[in-house]
Amino acid sequence: MKAVFLKLALLGSLTLASLATQAEEIRVMTSGGFTAAYKLLGPKFAADSGNTLDTILGPSMGKAPEAIPNRLERGEKADVLIMVGYALDELIKQGKVLPGSRVELADSRIGLVVRAGSALPAISTEQELKDTLLKAKSVAYSDSASGVYIQDQLFKRLGIEAQLKPKATMVPKIPVATVVASGDYQLGFQQVSELLPVPGVTYVGKIPESVQSVTRFAAGIPVGAEHPAQAKALLEYLAAPAAQASVKATGLDSIPH
Numbered sequence: 001m002k003a004v005f006l007k008l009a010l011l012g013s014l015t016l017a018s019l020a021t022q023a024e025e026i027r028v029m030t031s032g033g034f035t036a037a038y039k040l041l042g043p044k045f046a047a048d049s050g051n052t053l054d055t056i057l058g059p060s061m062g063k064a065p066e067a068i069p070n071r072l073e074r075g076e077k078a079d080v081l082i083m084v085g086y087a088l089d090e091l092i093k094q095g096k097v098l099p100g101s102r103v104e105l106a107d108s109r110i111g112l113v114v115r116a117g118s119a120l121p122a123i124s125t126e127q128e129l130k131d132t133l134l135k136a137k138s139v140a141y142s143d144s145a146s147g148v149y150i151q152d153q154l155f156k157r158l159g160i161e162a163q164l165k166p167k168a169t170m171v172p173k174i175p176v177a178t179v180v181a182s183g184d185y186q187l188g189f190q191q192v193s194e195l196l197p198v199p200g201v202t203y204v205g206k207i208p209e210s211v212q213s214v215t216r217f218a219a220g221i222p223v224g225a226e227h228p229a230q231a232k233a234l235l236e237y238l239a240a241p242a243a244q245a246s247v248k249a250t251g252l253d254s255i256p257h
Contacts, residue, residue, distance in 0.1 A: 022229070022230070023049065023050035023052070023230075024051055024226075024227045025051070025052045025054050025227075026051050026054065026079045026080060026227055026230050026231060027077060027078045027079045027080070027226075028042075028054065028056065028079065028080045028081075028234070029055075029057075029068050029071060029076075029081050029082070029083075030055060030056075030057060030058075030081075030082035030083070031057075031059050031083040031084060031087075032057070032059065032142075032144065032175065032190075032191070032193075033084070033108045033144075033191045033193050033194055033215060033217050033252070034082050034083075034193070034217045034252070035193075035194070036193050036194075036196065036197050036250035036251070037105075037106065037193065037238075037243075037246055037247045037249075037250045038238070040246040040249070041237065041238055041246050042055070045238075048237075049233060049234075049237075051230050051233075051234075053234075056071070056078070058070075059143060059144045059173070060083035060084035060087040060088075060144055061084065061087050061145070062143045062144060062172065063143075063172075064143065064172050064173050066173060068081060068083050068087070069087065069090075069091060072091070072096055072222065077222075077224070077225075078222050078225065079221065079222070079226060079227045079228070079231040080221060080225075080231045080234055080235065081219060081220050081221075082105065082218075082219045082238075083217070083218070084144065084145045084215055084216070084218075085104070085215070085216035085217060085218040086145075086216075087145075088102065088218050088219070089102075091222075092220065096223055097220040097222050097223065098221050098222070098223060101228075101231075102219070102220045103235040103236070103238070103239050104218050104239065104255050105217045105218055105219055105239055105247075106216075106252040106254060106255060107216055107217070107252065107253040107255060108146075108192065108216075108252050108253070109192055109207075109213075109214055109215075110146045110190065110192070110206065110207050110213060111189070111191070111192035111195050111203060111204070111205060111206045112187060112188065112195075112203075112204040112205065112206075112207065113176075113177050113180050113187075113188045113198075113202060113204060114180065114187060114201065114204060115180055115181060115183060115186070116181070116199075116201055116202050117202075118186075118202065120202065120204050121136075121187070121204060123204060123205060123207060123208070124205070124208065125208055126158065126208050129158065129211070130158045130160060133155075133158070133187070136186050137167065137186050138169070138184075138185045138187070139164060139169070139187045139189070140168075140170075140171050140179050140187065140188045140189070141169075141170055141171065141189040141190065142171060142189075142190045142194070143170050143171065143172040143173070145191075145213075145215045146189065146191045146213065147170050147171075147176075147190070149213040151168070153213070154207075154211060154213070155168070158211065169185070175190065175194055175195075175197075175198050176188040176190040176194070176195070177190065177194070177198035177200075178198055178200075180200075180201050181201045188201065191215060192206060192251035192252075193250045193251040193252050195251070196251045214253075216255075219235050219238065219239075220235075221235070
């Protein structure tokens with residue numbers, strides 16, 4: 001059966017209807033940025049195809065054991081990986097993901113939240129963002145792509161790296177907005193799609209485009225996936241034009257095709 005699926009996958013696209021009589025449980029590892037869109041689209045795919053989805057959440061990178069590369073390194077199995085594009089490319093280079101399986105999904109930009117009820121700071125220009133950061137008592141950012149950019153590049157570009165070092169913290173594993181909602185941090189930066197679903201915070205907006213970092217999310221099929229045909233159908237479904245309204249609703253930007 002696996003050999004048949006592999007042969008079919010190589011021959012071209014498989015429709016959802018053709019897979020309905022070959023329903024399987026698809027194991028999906030997805031990172032935070034695309035998770036909200038996946039939660040909207042995944043159940044629709046399952047209903048249309050007859051497949052079921054076994055979903056595991058984890059960051060695209062980092063030292064946490066939950067990170068997708070670390071899960072694969074431990075030998076955990078998956079049929080689909082949804083993650084930051086350059087992190088997926090690294091897995092392709094390592095021979096852990098099929099090169100021809102890569103599918104572009106969406107672009108994600110960095111935004112800011114404050115605790116619900118707090119005054120909204122100004123961040124529409126570089127100077128406003130800089131002033132807001134300097135005035136803040138505490139700043140939190142993620143341990144994935146957006147946080148790495150903020151820590152390694154944004155503060156330097158704004159010329160405030162030294163001033164922010166004592167009060168800025170990288171938050172591992174959990175959504176940054178949760179520690180802002182609890183009052184532990186005054187400002188929280190992360191990809192917009194990861195900020196919007198969290199209660200107890202107010203979304204301020206995206207950081208200025210002149211200092212923005214756009215993260216491309218992509219998906220692929222790991223080498224040794226048990227259900228590559230069903231995985232391929234899921235990837236096509238997530239990237240299809242019909243899925244873009246759901247993608248945009250979660251704070252992501254569609255990729256022009």
